Amino acid sequence: MASFADSDIGGVMIAAYDEKTQEIVMIEQFQVWYGKKTLLLPRWGKKEDCSFLVSAQEELLEETWYESDDRREMTQIYSSPGFFSQCTKVFFAFNPKISEKSSEGDEIEETIPTKITLTDALQKIMNGEIIDARTICGIFMLHYYIMNTSR
Numbered sequence: 001m002a003s004f005a006d007s008d009i010g011g012v013m014i015a016a017y018d019e020k021t022q023e024i025v026m027i028e029q030f031q032v033w034y035g036k037k038t039l040l041l042p043r044w045g046k047k048e049d050c051s052f053l054v055s056a057q058e059e060l061l062e063e064t065w066y067e068s069d070d071r072r073e074m075t076q077i078y079s080s081p082g083f084f085s086q087c088t089k090v091f092f093a094f095n096p097k098i099s100e101k102s103s104e105g106d107e108i109e110e111t112i113p114t115k116i117t118l119t120d121a122l123q124k125i126m127n128g129e130i131i132d133a134r135t136i137c138g139i140f141m142l143h144y145y146i147m148n149t150s151r
Helices: 052-064 118-126 133-148
Strands: 008-018 023-031 036-040 070-078 086-094 111-117
Touching: 008 052, 008 133, 023 052, 023 118, 023 133, 052 070, 052 086, 052 111, 070 133, 086 133, 111 118, 118 133
Parallel strands: 008 086
Antiparallel strands: 008 023, 023 036, 023 111, 070 086
């Protein structure tokens, strides 16, 4: 039986949440396979030269211009267990701020950073407007965490 150690940890995803405004930092990006723009949580493959946490923070900065000092690893998810072993590590970041650093990535040209309330994100999931499975999972996990954890 394969274990987590045997899986392909292919990526990181980060849900950044502003506790004051109750907003999630997301990106709007055209997805070829969907044939339309979609709302997504920032995510990408783990960068070889840094940790998963640093990879997640860099992805948040590259795609949204936001950063946070309050971030933590939550869990890992498998997109299609039984079909392939790729795993995504999920991180949460709290109270993100627009960065004064410049992003070294080139992805920002292809994405539109946006903030929506957690309530609106949940509604968009239920209306079929947010359709990416990993993003849906991350939003529901964030919602559960906020509702069941005192910070």
